[in-house]
Amino acid sequence: MTEGTGQATAGVTVEHHLLAEVVTRQLEAMLSVGNYDAVKLLLEPVQPVDVAEAIGNLRQNLQAIAFRLLSKDEAISVYEYLDTVTQQNLLSLLRSGEMQEVMEEMSPDDRARLFEELPAKVVRQLLDQLSPEERKVTAELLGYEAETAGRLMTTEYIALKENQTALEALDIVRRRARDTETIYSLYVTDNERRLTGILSLRDLVTADPHTLIRDVMTEEVLSVRTNTDQEKVARTIQRYDFLAVPVVDLEQRLVGIVTVDDVIDVIEQEATRDLYAAGAVQAGDEDDYFSSNLFTVARRRVVWLAVLVVASFFTSEVIAANEEVLQKVVLLAAFIPLLGGTGGNVGAQSSTVVIRGLSTQSISALGPLKAVGREAMAGALLGILMMILVVPFAWWRGESPLVGLSVGMSLLAITTLAATAGAAFPLLFDRMGLDPALMSTPFITTCTDVAGTLIYLKTAEWLLVNLPQLLTAAGISTQIAPVLLS
Template identity: 50%
Template sequence: MTDSQAVIPAGSRSELRHIVREQLKLLLEQKNYEGVKSLLVPVQPVDIAEAIEELPQSTQILAFRLLKKQEAIEVYEYLSPEVQQSLLQEFRDQEAIDIVESMAPDDRANLFDELPAKLVRRVLSQLPPEEREATALLLGYKPGTAGRMMTPEYISIRDNLTASQAQERIRRLAEDREVAYYVYVTGDTKKLVGTISLRDLILASPDQPIREVMTTDVIYADTDTDQEEVARLIQRYDLLALPIVDHEQLLLGVVTIDDVLDVVQQEATEDIYTMGGVQADKEDNYFEIKFPAVVRRRIPWLMVLILTNIATVFILSNYEAVLDEVVALAFFTPLLIDTGGNVGAQSSTVVIRGLGTDELRYKKPVWVVIRETLAGASLGIILGVIVIGVALAFVGQAAIAFTVAISLLIIAVLAATVGAMLPFVFHRLGFDPALMSAPFITTIVDILGILAYLNVAKLFLGI
C-alpha cells in the first residue's frame, strides 16, 4: 500500500489538512511550483479544494492551474460557488469550456445558477450540443425540484434483454455514466417498468430474461417533486438513488444519495436560521455575505418582537397598582417569563422537527398537543415546588411563594400548549412551521405569562 492509499484516521486527517494548507501557502509565496505539484499528489480532491479556498483570491487561480487536468476537474466540483465563479471568470475560454464540459450535468446546472447570465450564455454557447441540451433540460425545471437536481447520466436497459446482454451494455456505458447500485429497466417507449440491482444482475443466469430478475415495485418521483420530499423518499426506503420520471412515467434521470446529502444540509441550515429569527437563504453561506445583508436579514424579526413586546409593557403599566402594593412580585417576573419561554421553545422545537422529518405523519395534532400540555404541567409542578422554597427563602411570605408557584404551573402549561399548537397551525395554512420559532413563541408566552401571573396575584393576594 502506498502512502497515498494509506488509511488515515479522521483526527489525523484534520491535522493533515491544516499542514497541507500551510505548506501550500508557503510554497506559492516561494514560487516553488514543482513543490506544490508534489505536495498535492497524495491529497484528496475535496481537501485540495478546501486548501485553495483559503488562499488569497489572487493566488487561487495559480494553485488551480498547477493541478493535472483530470484532478482539476474533480477539485472544481468541490469548490464553493463563490470560488467557482471567481475562477471561471479568470479562465481562458477553452480552459473554462474544458472544465465545465467535464462536470456532471446537475453540478453544471447548479454552477450556472450562481453565475452572471452573461457568463452563462457565453459558456453554454460553446459547449458541445449534447452537453448543452442536457444542461438546458435541467435549467428548465424549477429550482428546488427533483428535475433540477437530477442527473441524466444514468444506466438503463430494455426489459427484453437477457442478463448477459444487460451486463455487456453496462460495461459499455459505465465509464461515462453515474453508476449507482441500481440499473433501471425501461419498456419500448422508455417508460420506467422496473429496477434491478447490480448484485442480482451478476448472480442471474446469462440467458435469464431481465423481466424475470427485475423488481417491478419501483419507488420514483416526478420532476416537480420538491427536493425535501426526494430526500425523504431516499431516506425512508434506504435507496442509493431515486429515478425521476415525467407525467407519462418516462425515465428522465436519477437523483443520487450524494446530491440528497447536500439538500439535507441546505434544508437543515434554512430551518435553523429561520428558527433563530434570521431570514434564511439555503443557497448562501451566511458568513460569506456582505455585512449590510447580515443586518438586513436579522432586523425584520427583531422589529416584530419589539412591536409585540410593547404589549408586555402595556400590560405591566395597567397592573401598576398590583406591583406597587406587593413589590416582591416584580422580583419573580424574569424567572416566570424566562421559564415559560424556554418551555414553549422546547415544545415548538420538537414539533417543528417532527413535521420536518415526517415523524408526525401518522400522529394526530390533538394527541401531540395534549402530550406536550401534560409535559408542561408536569414540568410546572416540579419547578413550582422548587420555586416555593426559593420564594420562601427570599421573601418569607407563603402567599407570595404559592402565587409564584401556581403562576409558574399555569405559564408552563400555556407555553407547552402554544409551543406545540402554533407550528401545526402554520403547517396547515401552508407556511413553514419553522416560522413558529423560539423568538416568536417566547414573545407570545411572555404576554400570556404576565397576564396570568398578575391575575393570579390579584386573586390570591386579594389586591
C-alpha cells in the same frame, strides 16, 4: 454506534481537516516561489475533496495557479467540490477555453447548481460554450423549479430495455460506466421510456447471459416526480437506504436519478435552514454566512428581531395596564422575569421537539392532537415540580402566602400554556403548508412572555387585591394577607 466507532470517526474527521490545512500551507509556500513541479507531486496522492478545500483556502491570486497545475480529470473532480465563491472566482480568473473544458465535463446536476448562483449574463455565455447535447441537458435541469427533484437530479444513468439480454445489458454497462454517477442500480424502461423496473448490478452479473431483462428485473420501483420537494426526496432515500432514486415526469417517463451524495447536501442545507429559523435568522445563502459582510449579516437578523421587538411592546402594555396591583405590591415585579423566562424555556423545548419530530416524521405515528396533549401534560408536570422550589421562596420573599400562591398558580398556568403553544404552533404552520421552523424559539418566547405576564398580574390582582376586599366586605378575618391589610 459504539463509543469506539464514534471516536474513530471523530479522529478521521480531524485528520482530514488537518490534512487540508497542511496541504494549504505547503501549496502556498511552493506557489510563492514558483516550484510548480513540487505542487504537482504534492497534489497527486491527495483526494479531490481535500485538494478543493486546500485551494479554497488559498489567496485568490494563487487559486487559479494551483487549479491550472491539475490534470484535466483532476480539475473536473476538484472543481465540483469547490464552494460556490471559489468556483465563481476561478471563472473570472481563468481563460474561457480552460473553463469550457471543465464545464463540458462536469456532472449535469453540479453544473446546474453552479449556474443557479451565477449572474444571468455569465450563464448565457457559459451555455453558449457548451456542446449542443450538454447545453440541452443543462437547460432542462434549470427549467425545473428550484429545490425539486428535477433540479437536483442528474441525467447520467444507465437505462436498459425489457427485451435486452443480460449479455447485451452488461455490454452497455461496460461502455457507459465511466460516464454515469452510479452503476449499482440499473433502470428498465419500455419503448416509450416509461419506467417499468429496476435491476441491481449483482443480479445482472449473476444472471444467465441469455436471460431477458424482463425476467430478472424487479417491477415494483419506488420513484419520485420531477416536482417532488428535495426534502421529501432526501427522506425517501434515507428511509429505504437507496444509493439513488429514479425521477419520472408526469407520464412516468424516466428523466434522471438523484444520488445519495446530493441528498447528503440537501439534508445539510435543510438542517442549516431549520437552525437559522430556530434562531430567528433569515437563511439566505447558508454556506457563505460567515464570509458575508456585516450589512448582509445584520439584514438577515433584523427582520425577525424587529417583529419580536414590536411583539414585546404588548408586554409593556400589559404591565402598564396593571399598574395598580404593582403599586400596591411592588415586589410582584421581581417575579416577572422568572415567570417569563421559565415559560419561554418550556415553550422553546416543546417547539424544538415538535419541529424535529415533523422533520423526521416521527410525530406522525402519535398524531397532532395527541402530540399537543402530551406536551400540555408535560408542561403542567414541569410547572408542579418547579412550584416546589419557587412557591416557598416567593412566600418567604414576599412575606405573605398569597404572594407565593400567586407566583405558584401563575407558574403552573404559564408552563402549561407555553408547552401547549410550543407544540401547537409548529403543527399549525405545518398544516398550513408553511415552514414549522418559523415558530422558532424567539417567537414562542415572546408570545409566552406577553401571555404569561398577563396571567401573572391578573392572578396576583385577584388574590392580593380583590380577594381581601371580598373577605373584608363579608366580615371574614383577613389575617391571611397581613402585608396588604396592615
